[in-house]
Amino acid sequence: MVEVWLPYGNTEVCVRIPTGNLLDIIEPKKVDAAQNPQDEIKKALQNPSGDTRIAEMVKPGAKIAIVLKDSGASTNRMLISAVMEEINSAGVRNEDVTVIIAYDPFRTVSSKQEFPMPDTEPTARLRVIQHRCEADEQVYVGKTSRGIEISLNKLFTEADVKILAGSVEPHPIAGYSGGREMILPGVASLSSIEKAFQMGMDRMAKRGNLKDNPVHEE
Template structure:
């Protein structure tokens, strides 16, 4: 028997499989962690992929806004502490820095999980982006004509900085880059109109080219002047392994290229049974969030074969609308009509789950 340990909340679950039955254990490739992660961040800031360094863009009495996703708290603390030190060295006062926590509609927000240490939270202005706030400002339209409204604090800043991790995303292709703007600091209506393009069913995890959602986000956000982006790539243990800083697009694409070398794994044979974990705590807090990983199994599992989801779901089922949608609609056709009429992210996630369930048999360990 072979023992395979799968992340489950803050712990692990052991799956015992007969040696002759195990085809493969698919996980991100092993990559060495730099000896000094903070030095890796500082080096990236001082040697941008393209564009200006902090010393070039930050001047005394400059108002700075930093957009940061609420995830991977340990990495976020390290990034923000290092970034603030560099800004301070360039003459920026702490009181002139606003940290905007980006909204992620695919994750349940936890405002108590402050992504900075206590000393920073006492000195910086920290706000959580309100995607329903009437104070979001109209900025322009996307290539297809979608009007978008963005966070006023970000738009009014003298210096705008984006900070995020780069990892495969089931709809956008990869997180990071302009995803920190859409949906990060956009209003609900703007984001919903863009994510409605997912109904074309040609988006794919890890794909940017010919991805309508990514192209729409990029086309809209490129109208926004961003001074600096900081992109972090992690290994399978969610530890920082590489940082790319500089102009948004160039640093993002370099980060994606490196991330591809970690996350894109060749698979030869399809399996009859696949055990899958969303990745443990943060990713498996609810059943709704746990389902985001299911599409990754479709390329390695035979049609109508068995997929076993291992997820703790410590916070229960998830959004009420997600559950109501699953219970209400007997088929995808009716749900699609409803999504076209009145779109929402919880209903889209229910749609994606129902689409997967048409192709595999799903069981769950929780």
């Protein structure tokens, strides 16, 4: 018998497997964590995978909407500080920026409680709201290829520049999360969310799969 210890909550459980039934033990690749996450975020913004930096996309006087996933106060503060430095370098005032905390169907919190903004540059005077799919004023923007009517947060749709900041990770029904998740359900209406998520019953709507995944395609 081979004993395999598996993490379970705050402890571990032991699984005993007959030697003849154990094919292999696959260990995840070990990756060293960044020594300074804030610096890594700044480097990524200064050297984007695309051709254009955010600082080259914005202009003084432009209305900016930044959508953040509810990833926790410390992570979001690092993201918003780095993004604001990039935006401020182009002459955009903090008063022209609205930070929208994306709606999470599995969690409803107060943005003031979860995302306190330090009253120092570059994050001072930022307007921070949490999108509420039932209460916020929504703007109809059109239909998807499958006929789902999509309405989005008015402040988001009216912004001259829209920035989505967050992680990309496996998603239970959309394959992977990322920018599109921060739009729907992030800043979408309840009706749009419900109709899109109904497609999660499709057998191709599963974690890690994009091919023929209706939720991903929508």
